[in-house]
Amino acid sequence: MSTQAAVQEAHGTVPIPIAAVNDAHARQEEPAADDDGVVPLSGEIFGALINLSGRRRFTSQRLVLYAVLGAQGHEGAVAIARDALALFRGAHAALLKRSGELPGVFCPELEEVYFGKTQGDARIVHFSELAGRTLNAIEDKLKAAPELLQALVKETTPLLAVLNQITAVYEEQSKKHARVMRNQLRGIMTDIETIAREAKMVAFNARIVAARSGHAGKEFSVVAGVLSNITGEIDELVKAALSGAAA
Numbered sequence: 001m002s003t004q005a006a007v008q009e010a011h012g013t014v015p016i017p018i019a020a021v022n023d024a025h026a027r028q029e030e031p032a033a034d035d036d037g038v039v040p041l042s043g044e045i046f047g048a049l050i051n052l053s054g055r056r057r058f059t060s061q062r063l064v065l066y067a068v069l070g071a072q073g074h075e076g077a078v079a080i081a082r083d084a085l086a087l088f089r090g091a092h093a094a095l096l097k098r099s100g101e102l103p104g105v106f107c108p109e110l111e112e113v114y115f116g117k118t119q120g121d122a123r124i125v126h127f128s129e130l131a132g133r134t135l136n137a138i139e140d141k142l143k144a145a146p147e148l149l150q151a152l153v154k155e156t157t158p159l160l161a162v163l164n165q166i167t168a169v170y171e172e173q174s175k176k177h178a179r180v181m182r183n184q185l186r187g188i189m190t191d192i193e194t195i196a197r198e199a200k201m202v203a204f205n206a207r208i209v210a211a212r213s214g215h216a217g218k219e220f221s222v223v224a225g226v227l228s229n230i231t232g233e234i235d236e237l238v239k240a241a242l243s244g245a246a247a
């Protein structure tokens with residue numbers, strides 16, 4: 001390793017290999033989107049994604065605060081900073097890699113903010129690695145510790161801007177998903193309402209036929225009455241569903 005490269009590594013300025021990160025991401029299996037281009041995720045999953053994204057913001061600030069306190073000699077501060085770093089890294093990994101119910105990077109907007117011009121993933125990884133080197137230097141009382149800490153503090157504000165931007169994407173995707181789901185629900189309820197209206201007409205005609213059939217049409221009349229009651233219940237369900245979808 002050259003002297004310049006060694007200095008860069010010590011001060012956390014070694015560039016992140018973006019292509020390698022993108023290649024690893026490209027091998028992930030992407031969840032399938034529906035006809036509207038929206039991945040069918042539940043509200044609970046979107047809530048988890050937004051919470052994880054918010055956790056990165058919170059733990060990044062906590063990490064830097066306790067790194068500063070650790071450099072000033074406060075007992076236990078470095079340990080708290082390491083815990084915050086572990087939470088930060090865990091939240092980022094959970095958001096990027098598809099696992100269990102979490103979808104990973106599931107839409108072009110996230111693809112762009114993580115791996116496009118913003119280079120969110122590379123900047124987050126760089127901050128994480130710089131934080132790890134800084135805490136090691138503080139703990140070992142290395143001469144490089146003050147400079148590394150200064151670099152970490154300097155990196156905090158631009159990183160926070162990136163994290164806020166990413167969180168905004170998750171929030172917008174959640175709203176977009178909710179709108180699509182409401183529209184789909186309205187369409188389904190409208191179809192059911194149409195079927196119920198036609199069934200009601202069939203039941204009405206069946207009662208007329210049963211009345212004209214005299215004694216032989218009594219059983220048929222009972223069936224027609226049951227069908228009419230069912231369509232009435234469907235009407236009430238449709239009204240309740242449409243009212244909820246409009247909320």
